[in-house]
Ligand SMILES: Nc1ncnc2c1ncn2[C@@H]1O[C@H](COP(=O)(O)OP(=O)(O)O)[C@@H](O)[C@H]1O
C-alpha cells in the first residue's frame with residue numbers, strides 16, 4: 001500500500017497531476033473537497049484499516065503538518081512517498097486565475113503558503129521523493145531524488 005503526499009502551493013498543478021497519474025489506482029483525499037480536518041482524518045483512517053492506497057492532495061507545506069500522517073502511514077505498513085511540486089509563484093498565480101468559482105484561491109493564500117513551504121527530506125521518513133516540474137501546456141516532468149549518503 002502507498003500513501004503519496006503531494007507538497008506544493010495552490011495552483012502548482014497537484015490535482016491535475018493526480019488526474020493524469022493516479023486516478024485509476026489511488027483514492028484522492030483533498031481538503032478543498034472534504035472541507036474539514038475531522039472528515040479528512042476519518043477517510044484516511046478508513047484507508048489505513050482497509051489497506052487502500054491514497055494520495056493526499058493537499059498543500060502539506062511544512063514538516064509539522066506532514067509528520068503525523070507519515071508516522072500513522074508508516075505504522076499502518078504503508079510506503080510513504082513525497083511529490084514535491086517545485087514552487088513557481090508567477091505560474092501558480094496565472095494557473096489560479098484560470099480557475100473559476102470556488103476553485104480559485106485568493107492570491108495572498110498562494111504567497112503565504114509559499115512563505116511556509118519546506119522542501120521534503122528523507123529524514124521525515126519518505127521512501128522516495130520526486131520533484132515535479134509543471135510545464136503548463138507541455139506537461140509534467142518528474143525527477144526522483146537520490147538518497148543522500
Ligand atoms: N500542465 C498543465 N497544463 C495545462 N493546465 C494546467 C496544467 N497544470 C495545471 N493546469 C491548470 O491550472 C489550474 C491549477 O491546477 P490544479 O491542478 O488545480 O492545481 P493545484 O491542485 O495544485 O491547486 C487548473 O485550472 C488546471 O487545469
Ligand SMILES: [Mg+2]
Pocket residue numbers: 014015016057
Ligand atoms: Mg488541487
